[in-house]
Amino acid sequence: MSGKPKLHYFNGRGRMETIRWLLAAAGVEFEESYLEKKEDLTKLQKDGSLLFQQVPMVEMDGMKLVQTRAIANYIATKYNLCGKDLKERALIDMYVEGMFDLNELLMTYVIQPADKKEQHFANMMDKATNRYFPVFEKVLKDHGKDFLVGNQLSRADVQLLELILMAEEFKPDILAQFPLLQRFKARISNIPTIKKFLQPGSQRKPPVREEDVAKVIKIFY
C-alpha cells in the first residue's frame, strides 16, 4: 500500500486523462494499472472493485472511487483546486461542465463510423470556436486576470489547458481568434507541475490512434 493513488484504465486517454491532469497539476504522484484485454476488466468486475462495473476507477484514501466527475471532484477539492468559497466553486463548476461537454465531442470523434466522421468533426470544431472558447476568452477579457476564477489556479484552468491542447491536435490554428486564450495556454503550460506533465516521459497519454480503437473496443464490448 504505497499510499499513492492507483488508476485503473486502459493505456490511453479516454475518460481517465482529465484525472491524470488534475493529479499532475496538484503535484501528486500516482500509479497506473492498465487493462489490456477483456479478462482484465472482467477480473476487476468479479473482484467487486467496480461499483457500477465500469472504469475509470481510482484507488485512493482507502476508497475505490468510480465515476469520472466524482473522482475529479474529490481530487480537485482535496488539493484546493475548487476556488476559495461556494460562489467561486459555482463558477468553476459551470465552466468545467461546459468543458466536459466539449471534451466528450473531441473524445468520441475517433469512434464515429466513417460516414458520420465529417459531420462530427464539423460540429465539434463549430462548438469549440463558437460556443466554448469565446466564453472563456470573454471571462479572461472581463476580469483581466491570469486565471479563470478567483485569481488563483483551479481545476478550470487545468481542464481548459487540456481541452485547448486536444482541440489543437485536430486543428492547430484553432486559437487564431482568441489572443487571450493563446496567452493563457502559454502561462498555464509554464506552471512547474504542468510543465513537467507536458514533457516526454510523463504519464500524459498520446492521442489514440485509429488502429488502437478496435483493441480498446474489444476490452469494453
Place this chain on the structure above:
Amino acid sequence: MAGKPKLHYTKGRGKMESIRWLLAAAGVEFEEEFIETKEDLEKLRNDGVLLFQQVPMVEIDGMKMVQTRAILSYIAAKYNLYGKDLKERGTTDLMGMIMYLPFQPADTKEKNLALIIERATTRYFPVYEKALKDHGQDYLVGNKLSWADVHLLEAILMAEECKPDVLSGFPLLQAFKGRISNIPTIKKFLQPGSQRKPPTDDKFVAVVRKIFNI
C-alpha cells in the same frame, strides 16, 4: 433582489427536474419561467443570459447558473445536502451523478426503456440496496439526508413509471422509498399541485423538439 431562485426551462421534467427535487427537498421556494416557443429560447440567448446558449438556467444568489450538475452541486452544498466530509462527498457525488445518467429526455427514454430497466435492476439498484444493507442506516450516506437520497427517490419513482414492480427484488429500497417520501418537504413535493412535473408524453416531446430544433 435576493428573492427566490428562478428556473428557466420548458414546462416538463428533462434536465431541470432533479433541480426541482433538490430545491423542494431543501424546503426552498422557487419560481419558474417556462420556455414555450423557439422564440422564447432565442430571446434568452440574445439577452446573453445563457453561458453556453443552453438551459437549464437558474437565477440564484445573483448568478445565472447553467449546467445541471453545477447547479445541483451548488444547491446541495448551500443547503447542507452534501456529505459532511470529503469522503462522504465522494460517495454522494458518485451516487448523485449515476442516478442522473440513465434518465435522459423523454424521446430517448422511450427507445431505451428495456435498457433502462435492465441497468436499474442489475447495475444500479443492487448497489444502493447493498449500501443500505451494509450500514443498516436510514440514509445512503453519513446517516443524514443528502442529495444522494433525494436523487435516488427521484430515480426510483421514475423507474416505477416505466415498470411498476421494478423494486420487487429490493426490500430495503422499498422501505427507503417509503421513508424518504415521508420527509415533510418531500411529501409536500409529491402532492398534487406541487411544482413536480408529470412524465413527458408524446405531445410534449413534439413541443420540445420544435423549441430546441432537434
